Each structure stands twice: as structure tokens, then as C-alpha cells.
Amino acid sequence: MTDLRLYRPRVSTWWWTRKRSYLLFVLRELSSIFIAWFVVYLLLFVRAVGQSEAAYQRFLDWASAPWVTVLNVVGLVFVLLHTVTWFNLTPQAMAVRMAGRPVPAFHIVAGQYTGLVVVSGFVIWLVTR
Amino acid sequence: MSRRRVEPLVWLMFSAGGVLAAVFLPILILLFGLAFPLGWLDPPDYDHLHAVLTYPLTLVVLLGLFVLMSVHSAHRFRYTLYDGLQIKKKRTVAVLCYGAAIVGSVATLAVLWVLARGS
Amino acid sequence: MAERIGLRVSRYRPDTDSEPHWSEYEVPLRKEWTVLDGLNHVKNEIDTTLSFRWSCRMGICGSCGMNVDGEPKLSCGTFLTDYEPGPITVEPLANFPVVRDLVVDLSDFMAKLPRVKPWIIHPDDGRTVEPDVEYLQTPEELEAYKQFSMCINCMLCYSACPVYGLDPEFIGPAAIALAERYDLDSRDHGQRLRLDVLIEHEGVWGCTFVGECTRVCPKHVDPASAIQRYKLKAALQTVKAFLLPRGAR
Numbered sequence: 355m356t357d358l359r360l361y362r363p364r365v366s367t368w369w370w371t372r373k374r375s376y377l378l379f380v381l382r383e384l385s386s387i388f389i390a391w392f393v394v395y396l397l398l399f400v401r402a403v404g405q406s407e408a409a410y411q412r413f414l415d416w417a418s419a420p421w422v423t424v425l426n427v428v429g430l431v432f433v434l435l436h437t438v439t440w441f442n443l444t445p446q447a448m449a450v451r452m453a454g455r456p457v458p459a460f461h462i463v464a465g466q467y468t469g470l471v472v473v474s475g476f477v478i479w480l481v482t483r
Numbered sequence: 484m485s486r487r488r489v490e491p492l493v494w495l496m497f498s499a500g501g502v503l504a505a506v507f508l509p510i511l512i513l514l515f516g517l518a519f520p521l522g523w524l525d526p527p528d529y530d531h532l533h534a535v536l537t538y539p540l541t542l543v544v545l546l547g548l549f550v551l552m553s554v555h556s557a558h559r560f561r562y563t564l565y566d567g568l569q570i571k572k573k574r575t576v577a578v579l580c581y582g583a584a585i586v587g588s589v590a591t592l593a594v595l596w597v598l599a600r601g602s
Numbered sequence: 603m604a605e606r607i608g609l610r611v612s613r614y615r616p617d618t619d620s621e622p623h624w625s626e627y628e629v630p631l632r633k634e635w636t637v638l639d640g641l642n643h644v645k646n647e648i649d650t651t652l653s654f655r656w657s658c659r660m661g662i663c664g665s666c667g668m669n670v671d672g673e674p675k676l677s678c679g680t681f682l683t684d685y686e687p688g689p690i691t692v693e694p695l696a697n698f699p700v701v702r703d704l705v706v707d708l709s710d711f712m713a714k715l716p717r718v719k720p721w722i723i724h725p726d727d728g729r730t731v732e733p734d735v736e737y738l739q740t741p742e743e744l745e746a747y748k749q750f751s752m753c754i755n756c757m758l759c760y761s762a763c764p765v766y767g768l769d770p771e772f773i774g775p776a777a778i779a780l781a782e783r784y785d786l787d788s789r790d791h792g793q794r795l796r797l798d799v800l801i802e803h804e805g806v807w808g809c810t811f812v813g814e815c816t817r818v819c820p821k822h823v824d825p826a827s828a829i830q831r832y833k834l835k836a837a838l839q840t841v842k843a844f845l846l847p848r849g850a851r
Contacts, residue, residue, distance in 0.1 A: 359616040360699035360707055365767045367569060372672065376764060379812045380567060386559035389504050392512060393552050393587055397594050399515055400545065403536055404598035407529040417520035426516035433512060437505040443811060447830035466505075474510035480535055481514060481527050490807050491840040494833055562810045566768050 378439075385436040388429035395426070441466040493558060493581075500555025503548050542595050549591040557584035607631040607682050608689030609640050611652065614700050622700065625649065626689065629682070637677040637692060638666055641704075654704040661820055664756030668704050669693040674761035674818045697760055697767040711757060714773050717799050718781035723792030743788040750783035750828055752821040759815035759825050771804040775815035775825035778806060782828035785835075801836045809833075 445459035698706035
């Protein structure tokens, strides 16, 4: 095969638009941008609370601006995409065994949603009491 | 294994950050990103919120949350740049992404430190 | 049901072509015919120059992988009637260099597979295995690795994996699934050796858990699961190595 000219196809930059599963994958990965945004947003929030009541109030006012609201809504959608896909993939990523038997995927997913509900409930209680 | 390996540990932090983001971010954004600023719910009383945030356990949890979520998003975005935009300067991308995570972590430490000291 | 269906087949002749082009054929649309039957009809009756790989025609040899309407498939298990009214686009397996027509060059995988040592590795404590004593395994021990042993090396997973398409250094789904198959085998003692290979950057870490490999696998091997489990294994090993003193490792 010394003189054989192999044809090497190039991968298009738009490879991820060709299949629905690829598109969903890339959207899931792009949720990382919004997670980074929320780290910044929440840090700014915590800093404002640390400064003064006036700073806290100013932050809430700033956060109600249209562009911030839109960003947070879009970001929340992407974060929920992250949550749902992460929970669904966990059973595939880990072989969980209890009492010598493999735990069915449904239980692992259900357990995670339970954790989500518990944590959410706890945060609501902590903050609004 | 004779050499120290960083990649497996970064992946572990990525995974931990992913779990934390999946479980904590939805409610945190719903409350602090939308409900309170837009007035759907009355914002918490300042003194109460300040007390909750300066509680030592809260500071520790927030530190873990922000640092691990920073690493998570940096790690994921790094591979998105490799696979999505097919950027070939891989080391540059890695340095920029994890560098941003380090900046985020330092900022977290700074903010939480000031908060803890001022309480 | 119509009588015929069109096949739009990618053709490439290394001595005359600089890139592939299409040839259109019409083949009988029979209820039980697969894409492979269609291609064989073309080669026998219409155009003998068409080249493609096939062997068992029953989904066990792994030879006939190709991209049908953009999806990696075994042509012997892909039925023409599922694509009515057609035409059906038939291309060589994606992410591999094309040798000619639908034949691809698999030497990259052939080089990668031995690196994960896909065979039972005996403990090196000097004991030799008596040749007439068989290893006995319980059904549970077989279950542990059975799914990953179903791999027929058809390369559909490599074709579906965007990471492999973009980074040819990536060792790939089937290789890692096969490493896991042997790691989980109770008769094997080679976990450390395989981990040393897969813990490299081009081992498991390039995988971003797209999951396409599992979706296209005709034998339900679930390579994506093997890879994520391997990442966890590697990470925990690394943590252990950091925490334990040298002598205890």
C-alpha cells in the first residue's frame, strides 16, 4: 500500500448541527458558560450582602434590569438542561451496587431528584424563615 | 503509577462541581436571580440574610460550591472549545480556562474572607 | 411497496480521484433485503467495480460497517424497506481514511487495541497455569464483564464519536470497553497495566460523554458507560496514590 492515496475527510466546524443528539450534546456543554455566569452573579450578590443593606438593595435593583433578568432566565433554562442530563447520565457513569445487587437506573435518577427537592426545600427554608 | 497526575483530579473536581451545580443552582437562581429581584417573593430581611451568610458552615459550603463550580465550567468549556471550535492551540485554551477558574476561586476566597471578617 | 429503491453510493478510486463522488443505482426493493443485499446486487448485476467489506451477513463479524443516511450501521442488519421511498445514501464509515469506495483504513484501531492488552493477564508470582485445569467462573463473575465482551470490533462507535473524529489520538470507545471487559474478568490481573495506558491524556480523558458510541453499538456494549467508570477508577486510584505512603501502594 505504498502508493495508495487514502482520502481523509475533514470534520466540518458544523458537525454538531447534523444530528439531533449532537446538537443536544453541544447545548448541554454550553451550559458551562451559564454556570460560570451564575458563579460570578452569586459572588457579586454575596459581596453586596457583606457590604451593607444599601448595597444589598442596590444589587436587587440592578438584578431586576431587563438584560440581567433575560440572562438569568436563559441561564436557568441551561442549568436545568444540565441538571436533567446530569441526573440521566449518572446511572450510566457509575455502577452502583447495594446488598450485592446492581441498583436499577430508575432508583439512581429518582434518588437524585429527591436530593434536588431536599436541597431546594432546605435553601428556601433557610432563607425565608 | 510513578508520575503525579493532575488530569484525574481535575476530572474529579469537575464531577463534584457538576453534582453541586445540578442540585444547588436551580433553587439559588430561582430565588436570587429571579424571585427576589423581580419581587415574586419578598426579599429576605437583610439582617437575617447576613446572619445566614456569615454562619461558618455557610461560608464553607459557599467556598466549596463556587470553587468546584468554577472548575466544572472551566473543564467543560475547555473541551467545548476543542470539539466545537476545533481550536488547535490546546495548551493555550487549557491555561485560559483553568486560569479563569483560579481567578474565580481567588475572588471567592476574597469575597468570603471580607464577609467573614466583617460579621 | 414500490419495486425498486435508489442507492446513492460514495465512490473513490485512489489512482484516479482526488476526492469521492456519487454513483446512483437502483436495486430491487425486497422485504427481506438489507443494504448489503442491495450492494451485492449492484456488484453482481450493475457495476462490478464497487468495493465494500462484508462477511458473515448476520451481524457478528463486524466487517460491513458503513454510514447509511449519515448513521453508522452494519449494512447486513439495515433493511431497505426502513428507508422507503429512498434513495438511500451509503458512505464509508466516518472518521476513517477511505481506501477505496466503501472500504476504510482501520490500521489506527489495529494499533490502538493491543495497547490496552485485551487478553487475560496472569499474576506474575511465578505460578504457571496447569494447562488441563480450567478456570471456573460463577454466573455472577461472568455477568460482571459479559456485556463488554460482546464487542465485534465493527468500529461503528468510532464512527459516531465526534471526539475521535476531531482528535485521532483518542484511543476510542471500543478499546476502552475491551479494557474494561478484561479488568472486570475475575481471571485477570492486569488492571494496573491497563490503567497506566488509559490514564494518559489520549486514554479516557478526551471523552466528553457524548454517548453516541453506546447509541450506535449493534451489540449493546455501552462503551460510554465503560469509559465513565474507567475515569472514576483512574481518579480514585490517583487519590489513593496521593494519600497513601509509598510503601503501602
